[in-house]
Amino acid sequence: MIVNIWMTLGKALDLYPERIGVIDGDRSYTYQQVGTRVAGLARYFQKQRISPQDRISILEVNSHTFLESYYAAAGIGAILNPLNYRLAAREVAYILNDAGSRWLIAATRFADVVRGVLKEGVPLEGIIWIGTPSNESFPLACHSYEDAISTSIGTFEPVMVDEHQVAHLYYTSGTTGRPKGVMLTHKNVCSHALGTIAELKLVDTDVWGHIAPMFHLADAWAIFAITWVGAQHVMVPQFEAEAVMATIEEQKITLSNLIPTMLNLMIKHPRVGDYDFSSLREILSGGAPIAPELVRSIMETLGSDYIQTYGMTETSPYLTFSILKAHLKALPPDAQLKYKSKTGRPAIGVDLKVVDEQRYPIAADEQQVGEIWVRGDTITPGYWNQPDETAIAFSDGWLRTGDLATLDSEGYVNIVDRIKDMIVTGGENVYSTEVENVLYMHPKILEAAVFGVPDERWGEAVNAAVALRTGETATAEEIIAFCKEHIAAYKAPKTITFLEELPKTGSGKIYKKGLRDPFLQKKADS
Numbered sequence: 001m002i003v004n005i006w007m008t009l010g011k012a013l014d015l016y017p018e019r020i021g022v023i024d025g026d027r028s029y030t031y032q033q034v035g036t037r038v039a040g041l042a043r044y045f046q047k048q049r050i051s052p053q054d055r056i057s058i059l060e061v062n063s064h065t066f067l068e069s070y071y072a073a074a075g076i077g078a079i080l081n082p083l084n085y086r087l088a089a090r091e092v093a094y095i096l097n098d099a100g101s102r103w104l105i106a107a108t109r110f111a112d113v114v115r116g117v118l119k120e121g122v123p124l125e126g127i128i129w130i131g132t133p134s135n136e137s138f139p140l141a142c143h144s145y146e147d148a149i150s151t152s153i154g155t156f157e158p159v160m161v162d163e164h165q166v167a168h169l170y171y172t173s174g175t176t177g178r179p180k181g182v183m184l185t186h187k188n189v190c191s192h193a194l195g196t197i198a199e200l201k202l203v204d205t206d207v208w209g210h211i212a213p214m215f216h217l218a219d220a221w222a223i224f225a226i227t228w229v230g231a232q233h234v235m236v237p238q239f240e241a242e243a244v245m246a247t248i249e250e251q252k253i254t255l256s257n258l259i260p261t262m263l264n265l266m267i268k269h270p271r272v273g274d275y276d277f278s279s280l281r282e283i284l285s286g287g288a289p290i291a292p293e294l295v296r297s298i299m300e301t302l303g304s305d306y307i308q309t310y311g312m313t314e315t316s317p318y319l320t321f322s323i324l325k326a327h328l329k330a331l332p333p334d335a336q337l338k339y340k341s342k343t344g345r346p347a348i349g350v351d352l353k354v355v356d357e358q359r360y361p362i363a364a365d366e367q368q369v370g371e372i373w374v375r376g377d378t379i380t381p382g383y384w385n386q387p388d389e390t391a392i393a394f395s396d397g398w399l400r401t402g403d404l405a406t407l408d409s410e411g412y413v414n415i416v417d418r419i420k421d422m423i424v425t426g427g428e429n430v431y432s433t434e435v436e437n438v439l440y441m442h443p444k445i446l447e448a449a450v451f452g453v454p455d456e457r458w459g460e461a462v463n464a465a466v467a468l469r470t471g472e473t474a475t476a477e478e479i480i481a482f483c484k485e486h487i488a489a490y491k492a493p494k495t496i497t498f499l500e501e502l503p504k505t506g507s508g509k510i511y512k513k514g515l516r517d518p519f520l521q522k523k524a525d526s
Contacts, residue, residue: 003190004161005074008228009035016204016230023251024064024235031230034068039156040149041072047152048126050102052077052159055169057101059083059092059110061237062210065130065145067223069105074167074186075158081169081181082215086428087488089116095171095179096122099384105145107131114138163187169384170217170313172429181384182313191377192316193225195348199321200255200282200307206231207279209256211244217317218257218286218427241265245275252279257309259427260285260459264294267301280304286311286318292341310343310415314399316378319352320344320413328410342414343405350376353398354407364407369416372405373398423452425460430491432512438486439464442479444472447502449510450493453519464493465515467501 012021012031021031029037050056056078060066066082073080081099083092092113096104097120104124106114108131118124118139126141128148161167168184196202208226210233212219226233234251236244239262247253258266263285266272280302286309299306311317322344324336331339346352354362354370362370375398382390393399402422405413423430432450439448447467452460468474476496483492503511 002163004163004186005167005189005224006071006158006161008190008193008224009038009071012227012230019204019230020232021227021230022064022067022233022235025237027064029064031227034064034071037064037149038068038071038075040152041068041145042075042158043152043154043156044128044143044148045072045076045078045103048103050076050078052161053079053165055079055081055099055101056103056105057081057083057096057099058105058215059085059113060105060107060130060215061085061109062214062219062235063107063130063237064233064235065105066214067233067235070220070223074161075156077159077161077165079166079169081171082220084171084213084215084428084488085110085113086490087113088486089113090120090486091179091488093117093120093122095181096124098171098179099169099181102126103128105130111136161186163190164381166381168220172313180386180389182380183382183384184316184380188316188378188380189221189224191349192221192318193228195350195378196221196225196318197229198348199318199323200225200284202226202229202231204230206254207234207252208232209234209236209244209248209251209253211236211239211256211258211262212427213238216427217311217313218259221317222257241269242271245269245272245277248280249276254279255282255284257284257286260294261426261457263298264457267294267297272301277302277304282307284309292337295341296337306340308341308344310403310413312401314380314393315350315374316380318347318378319350319372319374319401321347322412325410339410339412342408342412345410345412346374349378350374352413354405354413359395362407364409364411366406366408366414369404369406372401372403372413372415374401375399423450423460423462425452425455425462425490426458428490430462435462435464435483435487435491435493438483439466439479441486442474442482444468444474445479446470447510449502449512449515451512451516453495453516455494458494461494462491463495463497463519465497465499465502467499 013035017032020028021034022029056073058069102125105128108129128143128145130145163186166183167186170182171179208222214220282305284307295306308322309318310320320343322340322342352374356370362368379399403415405415435450436448445466446469449465453463455461479496503514
């Protein structure tokens with residue numbers, strides 16, 4: 001079967017036209033209404049002569065407009081580039097320039113970011129504003145999102161799209177500080193949607209809570225799987241623990257994916273006992289390791305099943321689920337909890353192996369550690385305009401994830417470390433090299449090293465160890481503020497450790513393990 005993203009909406013339009021498909025605050029839309037709005041936006045794009053494979057970027061919180069934009073771009077064969085709204089203007093500008101985006105869809109709440117982007121000289125052709133635009137003039141064509149939809153009269157026929165065409169372009173932080181655009185094709189997206197429908201047993205009575213950000217694949221995948229089965233989407237613009245709990249109760253959400261930070265804030269909220277979570281059948285979590293005791297608390301507090309997930313932007317995203325095999329459900333509760341807390345077993349459609357440094361499969365003994373390699377229809381064809389990076393990432397058709405894991409006799413993997421010095425803080429990936437590059441821009445800093453330290457709220461927190469130049473003085477607040485001027489606030493160090501000299505290995509490299517170990521020991525002793 002040849003697949004494309006538009007067909008997932010087409011199925012809902014054929015089978016569930018009168019069903020409420022999307023709820024966004026006090027607004028709700030049937031699937032027929034969603035289809036009409038998407039068609040209007042697609043026609044508008046075509047009037048602007050946006051062609052197949054042209055790039056359209058979007059800067060928006062979770063909303064019905066985000067969902068509509070995903071489908072309108074797919075309908076005309078364009079490539080949608082979701083933007084992380086937490087990035088600084090110069091970071092957004094880099095992505096827009098690298099992607100070659102022609103148009104930007106942006107919520108008016110991000111007008112200051114857009115203003116900063118335009119000052120960087122990004123050659124956009126126009127902006128579609130979600131919300132009421134201000135009277136301030138911008139040096140290019142600006143249009144209202146709702147006007148664009150309502151004034152685009154006429155029929156719309158989706159273009160013929162080859163399943164191997166690129167549909168989405170997601171940017172991840174590069175290990176050298178240069179963001180990489182991950183290309184996902186229509187086949188990648190649709191294969192993943194079909195796999196998750198089967199794995200999670202999604203049906204038309206399900207209600208998905210869009211709580212994790214839709215610019216991130218932790219949530220975006222659900223747009224297509226949930227629509228395909230005719231289930232319901234409920235939008236939560238941005239995470240706030242009590243608002244999420246109230247929405248789960250009010251809208252009777254049946255499942256969602258939240259990062260451990262979000263779940264931790266919810267179950268430890270003083271009013272968590274005031275809300276009814278009986279509609280929940282499953283909570284998924286990924287983006288950071290999770291402790292078994294937190295899993296236990298989540299299941300007890302929310303009264304739902306729990307599934308640990310693992311994936312990457314490059315893999316659409318899910319590679320594994322900690323869903324129990326039938327015979328494992330007969331184990332005692334503590335033994336089941338051990339499996340539920342693991343990284344999980346391979347998802348349908350994913351070939352996965354764990355190999356040692358010589359590329360031989362590791363023993364399934366939960367002791368030997370190797371790197372996870374994967375392949376399948378959900379795996380990216382590579383990085384946008386970066387053939388060298390693509391070649392490095394793949395080996396004999398397998399994507400090398402860079403994640404180190406053990407393997408058990410049941411086929412469940414468990415990540416124990418990362419090859420790259422990546423920090424996962426609040427579900428966001430932060431690469432130490434990118435932050436270090438900014439620290440080295442500070443005129444008072446001689447040496448710098450960045451690493452993750454355990455944090456109860458964020459999973460990991462960004463920590464920097466610095467040595468100042470001779471005769472210089474600086475405060476932690478000064479250095480953190482400097483970082484926030486150059487990169488997104490969540491990437492900036494939460495704490496600064498001042499040392500006269502950073503520890504080195506025998507070869508003269510900064511010894512990060514020696515910097516990180518005291519924090520890990522302190523956590524173990526607490």
